[in-house]
Amino acid sequence: MTSPLRTSYTLIPNQRYRRSYRHSSKFSNIQDTDSSSLSTLGNFKALPLEIFHMVLEYLPVKDISILSLLLKRCTLLLPTKERLKYIHKILSEISCFKLSGCMDPLHCSGLLCYGMFLQVKTIKILSCTLTSGWDELECHRVYNFLCEMSNLTRRMQTVVRSARKLELRIRIFCRNVLLNHWIHWGDSAFWLTRILKPWPMVNQARLLYIIFGPASTLDGHVVWHKMIDGPTDETSLKGLADAIKLLYDTEAKEWTADDVISLVDELAVVPREWLLENSARLLILCGNNICFTFMASKAVNGRAIELARLVVSLALVCEKDLYCMDWAVKMMQKVCKVFSTPGERNNFLQSVENAFAHITMDALQSVISGDHEEEDSSFLNLFHLVNAQANFHKEILYLTMSSNL
Incomplete structure (x- = not known):
């Protein structure tokens, strides 16, 4: 690549200039930055969308995430929200990166790629090195942006009212984009908390089942009768148990032990009362602390x-x-x-x-x-x-x- 890449955007400016550029009117509107930011892509700008899509099919997910290094240089001076808008503008041109865009979401790697891309890109938004950690306010901004762009909150409100058509898409979006890529439990707990906390307990339990409950191996849809009709296996419960342990962990600061135990109690009647053997199997998979706390709660409450x-x-x-x-x-x-x-x-x-x-x-x-x-x-x-x-x-x-x- 020649001169088009060697613009002022690709150079890290001196620290004394960063603040003034960041707040200048030049970067105050995403529409003003589109043409200049895209110009830094050089010959990549001329790549047809169909060819770009074919290239993505041959790249591993981790390699696709490296493309975020390029966008980091293209948007180095933009505020977080504007950088997210820029990412969304580029990725939304490919339907598989949208919550309801792909015709075959179960077998498509689009949202998985988007999740890996967003993780690496967002970490770079928040700090210049990968070791600096997350700023919680910025994390909230990222989640709110995703909800706004994907209309996630309204779709969740619809799905908790038994909208079966949306269940699979909500499940794949939450897992592939928001939850599956983090190394540290604290990060995963943060995103799962953002998904669940705005809702009443009964809806939290239903969303938890939609995202982590047993699913059909044929079409990926949630199997609601699995816990009711007869004994199930550990595989069907492992996702739910891991999610509960995530919320019970000390890094999940917004959850008390009582919150988690109430959620487990509510989960055991979704969509109707579970076979007691399946509830017992879930508690065993959740570990000693959660199992004992759950049982002690019943003892204290006269049950x-x-x-x-x-x-x-x-x-x-x-x-x-x-x-x-x-x-x-x-x-x-x-x-x-x-x-x-x-x-x-x-x-x-x-x-x-x-x-x-x-x-x-x-x-x-x-x-x-x-x-x-x-x-x-x-x-x-x-x-x-x-x-x-x-x-x-x-x-x-x-x-x-x-x-x-």
């Missing part, structure tokens, strides 16, 4: 019967998924200490035994009266439940005997 059924479900999941059963016993032992009186603790332990008996009888009744097609799965569930009860009580005996010897 001992619900808590007892949850203990049985935790034991069942440990049996099915080959977790150590002593974990479930020790978790119950820890929760017992939350009860304020021996009477409350004894009532809880009695409720656990009653829950084992009732759930086992329900499983047996399902085997006896179930349809022929469901007979095998019902019997297998009963088999796991009986083994779970035996192994659970075996660990209690070990614990009791070892402490008495």
Whole structure:
């Protein structure tokens, strides 16, 4: 490239000139900068859009993100908002970089490229080096700009009202553009907080399920009945568990433990009440701290019967998924200490035994009266439940005997 690239925009000016140029009228309007900024692209300006699109298809995502070095030089002196407008103007010429632009968003890398590009570009907006970190005010400006350009807030408002056509696009946009590229959990927590916090808790839970819940392997659409119809696997719950851990982390400053536990409680009834085994599996994937806090909350609020059924479900999941059963016993032992009186603790332990008996009888009744097609799965569930009860009580005996010897 020759002379067109060697303009004043590509040179880093002396520090004493930067402030005066930044606030001069020359850069106060994006329309005034389009022609001069585009001129710095040199021969790239003449590249047809179709050819540019073909080039992007052959480049890895990380290589595409390097193109932000070029735009950084083109827009070095512009304020953050104007630089974002400039980026949007260029990228919006390619439909795959828009929230609803691509005809096949599930198999398109457009939004993934946009997310990588935006991450690198925005970091350079905020500082001259990649190690300087984020300024929170600037982060808010970036998110607000994205919401404005993509009409994200209105689309989210529509999707929480069961607009199935938008679910996949909201899911892909939030994950590929806003959430998936950050190295540090604190950065991801910031963007997820921006997505969820403006909404009431019930909508937060629904959005969380839309973005991280189980999706069809065929068309990518959210599978709403997955948690209701029967036991699910860890893969279907891992995304939700990781998101919950992200919000519970100490770097997510806008979330208290009560906020996160309330969100988990609300999530377990989206779209209707989950099978309790699936709730237990989610809590196990969320880790010890969240699981205990969730259970302790039920103990403190007098929900001992619900808590007892949850203990049985935790034991069942440990049996099915080959977790150590002593974990479930020790978790119950820890929760017992939350009860304020021996009477409350004894009532809880009695409720656990009653829950084992009732759930086992329900499983047996399902085997006896179930349809022929469901007979095998019902019997297998009963088999796991009986083994779970035996192994659970075996660990209690070990614990009791070892402490008495």
